[in-house]
Amino acid sequence: MLRPVRTLLTMLSIAVAVGSLIAVLQATSATRKQLDVLHQTVSTNVSAEIVSADGKEFPSELLPGVMSLPQVRSAIPVVHLFGTVTFGETLVRSVLTGVDLEQYGDFRAFKLTSGRLFSSPGEVCVEAGVASRLGLVVGDKLTIRSRDVPIASRKTVTGILEFTGVAALDERGSVFLPVREAARLKRATGKITSILVTYADNTDSRQMSAKIEQLLPEGLAVSRGASSSELSRPTESLVNVSLIVAATLSMVAAVFIVVNTFQISVRERQRQFALFRIAGATVEQIRHCMYREAILFAVAGTFCGVGIGIFSGRILTAGMYDLFHVEVPVIPFHFTSVLAGLIFGPIATMASVWVPARVASRVAPLTAARSAVPSEGIFRLRPLLVAGVVTILISGLLFVINELEQTSVWTAVIAMTSLQIGLILILPVVIRPGTFLIYSLTEHVMPVESQLGRRQILDNFGRSSLTIVVLFIVTVSSVSIGNTILSVTGDIESWLDQTVTADFLLRASRPRIDMSQSDEMPENFDAQLESIPGIKMTDRVTFSLITINGQTATLAVRELEKYPGLPLVIQEGEMTEVRRGLLQGEIVIGSVLSGKLKIRPGDTVRVDAEGINQVVRVAGIVQEYTAGGLMAIMNREAAQKTFPLTQTHVYMIQCQDGKTTEAGEALRDLARREGLIFQSLADVRHLVRQMVSGVTNRLWLILVISLFIAAFAVINTLTMNVLEQTRYLGVLRTIGMTRFQVFRMFVLQAFVLGLLALLPGTMVGAMMSALISVTFRSVAEHGIAFRLDTLLTVGYFGLGLLLSMLAAMLPAIRAGRLPPLEAIRQE
Amino acid sequence: MDTSIDSRTEIVDVRHISKTFVFDGVEVNALDDVTFRVPRRQMLAIMGPSGTGKSTLLHILGGLELPTSGEIFIDGSPLSGLSDVELTLMRRRKIGFVFQSFNLLPSLSVVDNVTLPLILDGISRHEAFEKAREALRQVDLLHRLQHPPTRLSGGEQQRVAIARALVIGPSLILADEPTGNLDSVRGGDITGLFHSLAREKDLTVVIVTHDIRVAAIADRLIVLRDGRIAYDGHPVADTDWLAALQSGVLT
Numbered sequence A: 001m002l003r004p005v006r007t008l009l010t011m012l013s014i015a016v017a018v019g020s021l022i023a024v025l026q027a028t029s030a031t032r033k034q035l036d037v038l039h040q041t042v043s044t045n046v047s048a049e050i051v052s053a054d055g056k057e058f059p060s061e062l063l064p065g066v067m068s069l070p071q072v073r074s075a076i077p078v079v080h081l082f083g084t085v086t087f088g089e090t091l092v093r094s095v096l097t098g099v100d101l102e103q104y105g106d107f108r109a110f111k112l113t114s115g116r117l118f119s120s121p122g123e124v125c126v127e128a129g130v131a132s133r134l135g136l137v138v139g140d141k142l143t144i145r146s147r148d149v150p151i152a153s154r155k156t157v158t159g160i161l162e163f164t165g166v167a168a169l170d171e172r173g174s175v176f177l178p179v180r181e182a183a184r185l186k187r188a189t190g191k192i193t194s195i196l197v198t199y200a201d202n203t204d205s206r207q208m209s210a211k212i213e214q215l216l217p218e219g220l221a222v223s224r225g226a227s228s229s230e231l232s233r234p235t236e237s238l239v240n241v242s243l244i245v246a247a248t249l250s251m252v253a254a255v256f257i258v259v260n261t262f263q264i265s266v267r268e269r270q271r272q273f274a275l276f277r278i279a280g281a282t283v284e285q286i287r288h289c290m291y292r293e294a295i296l297f298a299v300a301g302t303f304c305g306v307g308i309g310i311f312s313g314r315i316l317t318a319g320m321y322d323l324f325h326v327e328v329p330v331i332p333f334h335f336t337s338v339l340a341g342l343i344f345g346p347i348a349t350m351a352s353v354w355v356p357a358r359v360a361s362r363v364a365p366l367t368a369a370r371s372a373v374p375s376e377g378i379f380r381l382r383p384l385l386v387a388g389v390v391t392i393l394i395s396g397l398l399f400v401i402n403e404l405e406q407t408s409v410w411t412a413v414i415a416m417t418s419l420q421i422g423l424i425l426i427l428p429v430v431i432r433p434g435t436f437l438i439y440s441l442t443e444h445v446m447p448v449e450s451q452l453g454r455r456q457i458l459d460n461f462g463r464s465s466l467t468i469v470v471l472f473i474v475t476v477s478s479v480s481i482g483n484t485i486l487s488v489t490g491d492i493e494s495w496l497d498q499t500v501t502a503d504f505l506l507r508a509s510r511p512r513i514d515m516s517q518s519d520e521m522p523e524n525f526d527a528q529l530e531s532i533p534g535i536k537m538t539d540r541v542t543f544s545l546i547t548i549n550g551q552t553a554t555l556a557v558r559e560l561e562k563y564p565g566l567p568l569v570i571q572e573g574e575m576t577e578v579r580r581g582l583l584q585g586e587i588v589i590g591s592v593l594s595g596k597l598k599i600r601p602g603d604t605v606r607v608d609a610e611g612i613n614q615v616v617r618v619a620g621i622v623q624e625y626t627a628g629g630l631m632a633i634m635n636r637e638a639a640q641k642t643f644p645l646t647q648t649h650v651y652m653i654q655c656q657d658g659k660t661t662e663a664g665e666a667l668r669d670l671a672r673r674e675g676l677i678f679q680s681l682a683d684v685r686h687l688v689r690q691m692v693s694g695v696t697n698r699l700w701l702i703l704v705i706s707l708f709i710a711a712f713a714v715i716n717t718l719t720m721n722v723l724e725q726t727r728y729l730g731v732l733r734t735i736g737m738t739r740f741q742v743f744r745m746f747v748l749q750a751f752v753l754g755l756l757a758l759l760p761g762t763m764v765g766a767m768m769s770a771l772i773s774v775t776f777r778s779v780a781e782h783g784i785a786f787r788l789d790t791l792l793t794v795g796y797f798g799l800g801l802l803l804s805m806l807a808a809m810l811p812a813i814r815a816g817r818l819p820p821l822e823a824i825r826q827e
Numbered sequence B: 001m002d003t004s005i006d007s008r009t010e011i012v013d014v015r016h017i018s019k020t021f022v023f024d025g026v027e028v029n030a031l032d033d034v035t036f037r038v039p040r041r042q043m044l045a046i047m048g049p050s051g052t053g054k055s056t057l058l059h060i061l062g063g064l065e066l067p068t069s070g071e072i073f074i075d076g077s078p079l080s081g082l083s084d085v086e087l088t089l090m091r092r093r094k095i096g097f098v099f100q101s102f103n104l105l106p107s108l109s110v111v112d113n114v115t116l117p118l119i120l121d122g123i124s125r126h127e128a129f130e131k132a133r134e135a136l137r138q139v140d141l142l143h144r145l146q147h148p149p150t151r152l153s154g155g156e157q158q159r160v161a162i163a164r165a166l167v168i169g170p171s172l173i174l175a176d177e178p179t180g181n182l183d184s185v186r187g188g189d190i191t192g193l194f195h196s197l198a199r200e201k202d203l204t205v206v207i208v209t210h211d212i213r214v215a216a217i218a219d220r221l222i223v224l225r226d227g228r229i230a231y232d233g234h235p236v237a238d239t240d241w242l243a244a245l246q247s248g249v250l251t
């Protein structure tokens, strides 16, 4: 009667091992891909941009020098100019960008939706928004006019470009033409307006910018790409590392389960093997018998596991949708992970059976005559403890080295992995006292269940430890990778909240470095805007080219009082102070500019704007990368008291919740009527939010899989406990233990095993993710802000405990149902 | 229906029970229309060749197995219709089991084995410990309280098992070949213990045995053969039982 259950359990444990490996590999690779896509979306590949502080063009001779720097992956010249595009009757304002489109793809994500790239000075490519507004198709001829040259030139459209991600924001309304031709139209032949640079991976962009800065003559500045530095490469590799660790650990956990199963299976049959030996079986024969059996298990288990692995992702996906109504992207069929499962299954099985088979074959024939089950070899705790402490010390040393030397990401990764291994090694040491402690608490409520359960856990110390270790590993990796990924996505969200404050932008022309030269908005525009329903708030922004203490800079004047906080990333200064200062007419200064002028909050600066000279107090320093970082910001009302800045260059519009679509449509119409550039940030917000939730949903999926592995470990161990202790249970039932008491004993056992693993597991997991973020902060220039997600951490703990107990139900019910006689009669 | 029996004097009342096992499609009549009553404080020995249903009878008395037909009353109440919990509680509070192979829990100490049924019943540890001491004193094992049972000799182990059966203050002890694993000296000790227990305490002992000396001490002897009662009477006054037994053994 017991044999089929054991056979099934052995096969199932191999299947679960293989299946979970495949599922985790698939899910992690999909998550990684999705994070990649997300990053590509929110970060342009522009590491830095070289511009002149006053927005003027400069000679392109610099280019070879920049390109020869070893860390520079690529650098391309760009010429920007403002102009108009006419097609038929329609005229739109546009930004004319002279750039080599072949190379531009390294910097901005776009695809050619129709036609081809331009190849001669007479040809242009247009951004899809322009094409749709003008009704352009490939082959049409349009007229472009530069503001600098009063001559119209006819161009043929060879291709239409669609920009994706954040690039779509910057490039809306652009017309692309060869660099030389753009320079000619700007009357600046041989000159350019900026150089776009990308660095190689793992480049310290702060150092690199300084290096480039040394090459530049006076008047040129390096500005860093805002979005890409927000989400630096180490963050990505950090997520990759945690995903790899999670996959590895799930594999380890799976092997543990299989080893456990075989070990128990051998112990259970010790008597049988002994009888074989008495009957004349040789050691070899018994071992081979086990290997043959294992091969069968391996083949059948792996086969089932591949099925489980492939389908679990899909089933879970569907299940998640039903449960939470969140869209979880379907895990694509991933051949490598299936292959990994196919290889892993047999190898893990044979490796797992190796030791037990040797033990079994060495059974002395006389064991059969002994009635007592030989007790499990005593777990040697001391060597484990020593090894664990040594490993932790080593990891501590690595952390110190990393902190002092800031060597590389991998020192940190090795340090963290060894810390984790060290903790796993010392975990068994706390199991005994932990078991006593927990049971001493439950003893008052359930005395028998506690007393007997404690015995069972401690008598099978090896098995209990393995189970706890498996649960611990799964918990630590789940909680740490969960918190890490949520921190990363949280980072992205807060980047989104801080930088993309408006739903829509309306502007006469797209401002670049020379924003002060932006066209002005049509008159009476404010009144037109007010008539559009669904708008919550409008921030009118004015740009002006000014000097601060003699240094040329761009001043942005905004209606900051309309924001509840401040739509600025404050670097120095206290939020409420800065806000109050701004409302009183003080100025905030970009970090690059403040560095250049050596200004601190509280200092006063001389501001020369629109012909007026005024001394202004500095309220704070903000992170600001536009205009090469040579940027200052004032509040509109206060600034207007001093400087004649009445025009508006850009309208930043926030919509009421739920009104975004209709207000957007109305604004689009308005923009079309007035020939303005209309940008929808709502799309970007939506896109980014969607991708973030794609990543987090995938994360939930991984966590669910990991919980299943954990639950299976508990089922496995408890079922084996039940199988092994039928006799014991029979005796208990005969002397008056009720079914319910037996049931409770096993559920309580699962609770204790779960608690012993989950409590340290969630704590260590949370600690790990904090450590990850701290460590990466020292490695990378911009670490991620650590957030302990309480829902995830506490939720995982609670759910894990609940699931362990649920997993115990099956074996517990089985144990309760055992007819007492069946057990006693076994003799 | 004959229900006039004074249930206060009869601790066991077995009426026409039969038990048929079906194993691999083959029917085995382990018990066939067995009827008897056991008054309080009696020591009843059951003998019979192997496979005649002695253990089955004992199991049915303990509510571990249900008869195919017939009725059993323990302490005046019928077993039929009792739920599993009720049967378990009956075993826990009224019946002490003693098996041939002791069935002690190897991981618990002697005293923990003995307190087990009390703790199962929710009695405080302290009180349970006191009762266990008392029970172990009766079987003369006070000096081995904290030992693991595996360190004890067979006879000592069986005395621990008896203490475990006694500790609940049962009205009925069901012993299945308790001396089967012991040498004759130890076996004699155990039998003597049962005998004096039945005398001194308000206790009924039903003991299945192969040992004629055990049967000789008993107040009454039932010989089973092929699932039927072949003899029911005093073990010494009448020696028919020997013939009954021997014919069974020899054929």
Ligand SMILES: Nc1ncnc2c1ncn2[C@@H]1O[C@H](COP(=O)(O)OP(=O)(O)O)[C@@H](O)[C@H]1O
Pocket (backbone or CB within 6 Å): B021, B022, B023, B028, B029, B030, B048, B049, B050, B051, B052, B053, B054, B055, B056, B057
């Ligand atoms: N669970 C069972 N299934 C099938 N047959 C059984 C079962 N239990 C007992 N028997 C059969 O019933 C008969 C009586 O068994 P048992 O009461 O153990 O005999 P005794 O204890 O007198 O040796 C035997 O033939 C035995 O094989």
Ligand SMILES: [Mg+2]
Pocket (backbone or CB within 6 Å): B054, B055, B056
């Ligand atoms: Mg028997």
